[in-house]
Amino acid sequence: MLADRLKEKVSKALLDLAENIKPKVAKGKPFHFLHSFYDGNYTLMFQPGTTTKGKVHLRDGIDSKRTMFTVVIAMIPCLLFGMWNAGHQHFAPIIEIAERLISAISLDSLSQEVLWAKINALAAVDGGLADAMYEAGRRNLEGPELLSYIMPSIENIADAGFFSKFIYGAIRVLPIVVVSYVTGLGIEFAVAQMKGHPIAEGFLVSGMLIPLIMPVTIPLWMVVVATAFAVIIGKEIFGGTGMNILNVALTARVFIFFAYPTSISGDKVWIQDLVDGASGATALAQAFEGGVAGLSWSWFDMFIGSIPGSIGETSTLMILIGAAILIATGIGSWKIMLSVMLGAGVMGILLNIVGGMEGVENQFLAVPFYYHWVMGGLAFGAVYMATDPVTASQTEKGKWIYGFLIGFFAILVRVLNPAYPEGIMLAILFFNVFAPLIDHYIVEANIKRRLAYAKG
Amino acid sequence: MEFMDYFNTFIRSIFIENMIFAYFLGMCSYLAVSKNVKTAVGLGAAVIFVLTLTAPLNWLIKSAFLNEGSLEWISASLADVDLSFLSYIMYIAVIASAVQLVEMVVEKVSPALYGALGIFLPLIAVNCSILGGSLFMAQREYNLGETVAFSLGSGIGWFLAIVAIAAIREKIKYSDVPKPLRGLGITFIITGLMGIAFMSFSGIKL
Numbered sequence: 001m002l003a004d005r006l007k008e009k010v011s012k013a014l015l016d017l018a019e020n021i022k023p024k025v026a027k028g029k030p031f032h033f034l035h036s037f038y039d040g041n042y043t044l045m046f047q048p049g050t051t052t053k054g055k056v057h058l059r060d061g062i063d064s065k066r067t068m069f070t071v072v073i074a075m076i077p078c079l080l081f082g083m084w085n086a087g088h089q090h091f092a093p094i095i096e097i098a099e100r101l102i103s104a105i106s107l108d109s110l111s112q113e114v115l116w117a118k119i120n121a122l123a124a125v126d127g128g129l130a131d132a133m134y135e136a137g138r139r140n141l142e143g144p145e146l147l148s149y150i151m152p153s154i155e156n157i158a159d160a161g162f163f164s165k166f167i168y169g170a171i172r173v174l175p176i177v178v179v180s181y182v183t184g185l186g187i188e189f190a191v192a193q194m195k196g197h198p199i200a201e202g203f204l205v206s207g208m209l210i211p212l213i214m215p216v217t218i219p220l221w222m223v224v225v226a227t228a229f230a231v232i233i234g235k236e237i238f239g240g241t242g243m244n245i246l247n248v249a250l251t252a253r254v255f256i257f258f259a260y261p262t263s264i265s266g267d268k269v270w271i272q273d274l275v276d277g278a279s280g281a282t283a284l285a286q287a288f289e290g291g292v293a294g295l296s297w298s299w300f301d302m303f304i305g306s307i308p309g310s311i312g313e314t315s316t317l318m319i320l321i322g323a324a325i326l327i328a329t330g331i332g333s334w335k336i337m338l339s340v341m342l343g344a345g346v347m348g349i350l351l352n353i354v355g356g357m358e359g360v361e362n363q364f365l366a367v368p369f370y371y372h373w374v375m376g377g378l379a380f381g382a383v384y385m386a387t388d389p390v391t392a393s394q395t396e397k398g399k400w401i402y403g404f405l406i407g408f409f410a411i412l413v414r415v416l417n418p419a420y421p422e423g424i425m426l427a428i429l430f431f432n433v434f435a436p437l438i439d440h441y442i443v444e445a446n447i448k449r450r451l452a453y454a455k456g
Numbered sequence: 457m458e459f460m461d462y463f464n465t466f467i468r469s470i471f472i473e474n475m476i477f478a479y480f481l482g483m484c485s486y487l488a489v490s491k492n493v494k495t496a497v498g499l500g501a502a503v504i505f506v507l508t509l510t511a512p513l514n515w516l517i518k519s520a521f522l523n524e525g526s527l528e529w530i531s532a533s534l535a536d537v538d539l540s541f542l543s544y545i546m547y548i549a550v551i552a553s554a555v556q557l558v559e560m561v562v563e564k565v566s567p568a569l570y571g572a573l574g575i576f577l578p579l580i581a582v583n584c585s586i587l588g589g590s591l592f593m594a595q596r597e598y599n600l601g602e603t604v605a606f607s608l609g610s611g612i613g614w615f616l617a618i619v620a621i622a623a624i625r626e627k628i629k630y631s632d633v634p635k636p637l638r639g640l641g642i643t644f645i646i647t648g649l650m651g652i653a654f655m656s657f658s659g660i661k662l
Contacts, residue, residue, distance in 0.1 A: 237645060239632030245624055246649050254652055409656075419659030426656025433653045436623035440493050 018042050036192045040199030067331055068204040074325040075208050075384065077318040082311035083173045086216040087165030089308050094125060098157040105147065119150070122157070129153040173311055176211040179220050183227040191236050202241030202248070203231065209249035209384060212312025213377065215264060222260060226252040246432045247391045250425055257425070282308050283375045284414065284421040291363025292371065302374040313380035316373070323383045332387040335396065336403040340382035341373060343407025348372045351415055364415050372411055381424035382407070391432040395442040402438055406431050462605040469609030475585040476617035476647070477654035482585030485576045486618050487643055495572040496622035502558050504611030506580055507589050510551045511607030514590040515600055517546055547590040555581040585614050621646060
């Protein structure tokens with residue numbers, strides 16, 4: 001009851017505010033240049049009250065803004081898991097070090113020199129400990145006093161649980177999300193203003209996708225540059241939302257991939273702040289080196305997703321939840337999702353056969369096909385990016401072909417191309433390019449068939 | 457495993473060393489005739505035919521006449537003659553005559569396509585990807601089998617590129633592209649973006 005009343009109050013207040021502002025941005029008023037900004041926010045919060053004037057009255061409650069929001073909601077599980085995982089990847093190796101340090105201190109088994117070297121190394125990667133050291137230094141604490149002063153911070157690291165991990169990850173991930181939205185929406189608003197159009201909704205999804213396909217260690221300025229490139233070159237010059245030929249988020253990622261390759265691939269980028277001995281290689285990099293035997297994680301670990309990788313892509317479980325939302329609301333095409341997985345499976349089996357032959361050295365070939373489904377970004381790409389209604393095939397038959405080829409080529413590139421372990425990104429872009437052609441021939445075939453039918 | 461070698465050359469020249477997206481050869485007709493899929497298919501097929509015909513022909517001419525010492529089969533006194541300075545003009549002559557042949561066939565078989573291709577059909581003679589095919593063949597010292605595989609693959613790669621961009625250009629016909637970029641400008645940008653997509657294959661070792 002209370003919640004209902006609160007909801008009513010808030011929406012009333014928001015509506016009043018909107019109605020108050022409305023005359024100020026009307027044509028001819030000084031703030032008219034902000035009218036599309038106003039429109040964008042107004043329609044975001046409320047269903048527009050206007051109805052069509054003509055005769056056609058086929059209207060659905062869902063418009064493109066609500067469509068976009070559903071996709072964003074479907075990505076929330078991945079985002080939340082990504083936050084936790086970023087923290088988990090940070091804490092997992094250093095928890096062990098902190099624990100060993102604590103037992104060494106209680107047993108007094110290390111020389112002072114080694115002990116302090118280890119503590120300093122730990123402080124270099126943990127802000128809390130570094131702060132405590134700094135504070136102790138300011139108070140001129142030394143020796144045992146210093147040790148007892150910083151001891152709680154070390155114990156804190158060793159005790160890092162769900163919440164410390166989540167909060168640490170959130171602090172790392174949220175800035176990327178904010179930066180991506182601010183850059184992209186800023187450009188969208190500016191372009192809408194310039195053209196005198198209402199603000200298009202397209203960036204709501206891309207703005208969330210871009211952070212999810214970045215490694216957590218990505219410098220923020222790179223996110224800005226890549227987002228600007230993707231929005232301007234990938235979308236706005238084609239006429240904005242709905243007109244782009246390549247998926248915007250993937251364009252951003254591929255831009256960084258080719259412009260700053262060391263920041264997005266390689267085996268040390270996923271976890272910053274590595275302490276000695278901890279490996280930050282992704283599952284794909286490991287499988288490339290040593291096949292299944294080289295993987296540090298089981299199939300189930302990779303399914304749950306507590307492994308290094310881009311922020312949103314690691315957890316196949318969360319992606320499945322997102323897929324369920326997209327399919328249940330009818331927004332994502334289940335045909336594309338299924339056929340990408342099928343294509344990947346078929347290619348995986350083919351490669352397994354080749355890998356099983358005598359004299360084949362490449363161990364990646366022998367990685368069972370069901371591992372490919374949970375490694376890297378395949379599932380994420382299949383659910384959130386291959387299904388992008390703008391760049392995918394528009395015809396129903398075309399969706400099967402499009403999806404299947406994406407999966408097929410993704411695994412081909414992943415396994416056979418040592419330069420780019422992440423095949424799904426390039427496979428989706430590649431078939432974004434060919435989607436119009438697939439559609440063209442499906443449509444031609446339909447016309448031919450119906451003509452033949454009409455002629456009887 | 458000789459067959460596998462040919463097959464690898466073939467696949468590589470379609471995807472990895474695509475004439476358009478890796479070397480940007482044959483751009484003029486690629487840009488000009490890619491307004492709709494049907495004519496693009498016609499021109500693409502003509503390029504496949506000319507390329508697959510001329511590169512092996514040029515290979516024969518090169519190894520029978522142009523290489524240093526290759527005239528020995530005529531008479532022993534010609535053993536130290538080197539005609540390789542004639543290679544460009546010979547290649548071009550072969551290409552031009554092959555194009556003439558194609559032109560006559562197309563005019564006879566499909567006058568509509570002949571009209572749609574217009575000046576770009578005879579211009580295949582100076583299409584860089586065709587001469588490029590022959591020159592790559594010479595530079596990389598392919599044998600005859602590799603030359604056939606390479607030229608067929610390059611032709612198919614060029615065909616794929618022009619058909620794909622034609623479909624995209626048909627799709628964006630009604631897009632609100634900013635005025636200064638309409639036409640060729642946006643086509644160049646699309647080509648660049650397609651090039652990025654094709655880069656997924658660069659680095660594959662076959």
